[in-house]
Amino acid sequence: MRETIEPEGAPDEARGEAARDEGRDEAAVSRFVERFAADLAEAGMQRMAARVFAALLVSDSGALTSAELAERLRISPAAVSGAIRYLSQVDMVVREREPGSRRDRYRLYNEVWYETLTRRDQMVARWESTMRDGAKVLGPGTPAGLRIAETADFFEFVQRELPKMLERWRAQQAERRATESPKTQTP
Amino acid sequence: MRETIEPEGAPDEARGEAARDEGRDEAAVSRFVERFAADLAEAGMQRMAARVFAALLVSDSGALTSAELAERLRISPAAVSGAIRYLSQVDMVVREREPGSRRDRYRLYNEVWYETLTRRDQMVARWESTMRDGAKVLGPGTPAGLRIAETADFFEFVQRELPKMLERWRAQQAERRATESPKTQTP
């Protein structure tokens, strides 16, 4: 029951400068946006942040203004603001001030998955630190102390592995781009 | 302000069959439990589940009864029940019915981290599926379609990598146990 009062046939002075994304099955796209957002939310991301991220993902330009996001997701500017604050904080989106206009655009960060995994890595680092302290408290002679020390070791292991894994992904991508279509280089 | 009325000096008929965990700095242990639980909660785990898991982690036996958990964490049996339901569901804890007595014991699952990563893997699988569908909706000719297809590829890559990583961890552990102290085998 929300009435987004935005004269549908507004003069197009304000139109056409951003993503147009025309000629697609908007209903299907929206379903996809909501489905992916739900996946992310289930994994712990704030709901609005997830929706905004998904909306950016399906835009051809990879960047949208606050107004566009608000319109497409049917949410208030305040909600967009909150979502963007979160997404910038975790480096999933970058804010671009357009030189000419006074409105911001929010762009998908290119290395999103790199950033996201790095963030996860930092979390694991914190856990390892917690575990090392715990191992001290419990003492190396006790079963609990040993178990906790081993957990710390596991977290340390994961921390060493994640960056390597990202490296392999990049290598694979580089190779694929080289072989698959030698013309398609990102401008 | 919770009053856990449990006669501290209860006759020990009901004592001594489970974890005793004596002679440690209980205050320090409790701080560690709460800290690690907070880490887990921040990562999205339900708070009570996180606390119960942490409490099991610091027990020497690696297993506690509902009553012990309730007492140590100062929570109601209902809360324990809820937490255990979650933890069993995700295979982080196994339920053991003691043959003699009528009370259950909840034991840390040995391969917790293996299970946890596997679970994460399944989540990534769902995301990949979402992305493949999305790529279809957007179409392979569009920028958004390409971006989404690449994301799907990334998820696929991660899915292939995680199991390998776990394999390496196991190998490393096996080796360490062999070299470090050839006597210390789990009974």
Added chain:
DNA sequence: CCTTAACTTCACAAATTTGTGAAACTAGCG
């Protein structure tokens, strides 16, 4: 079989989170 210890379920009150409208800022543009 009946008793009763142990666990689970349920309804609810408390606490937390979420998204909004409206007011407060900020900075282009005239």
Added chain:
DNA sequence: CGCTAGTTTCACAAATTTGTGAAGTTAAGG
């Protein structure tokens, strides 16, 4: 320099989540 489009902040109402007490269930032990 003031106007105003665009964004952020704030207080609050709605929705959700959380943990509890109490009732309900199950099965071990007499």
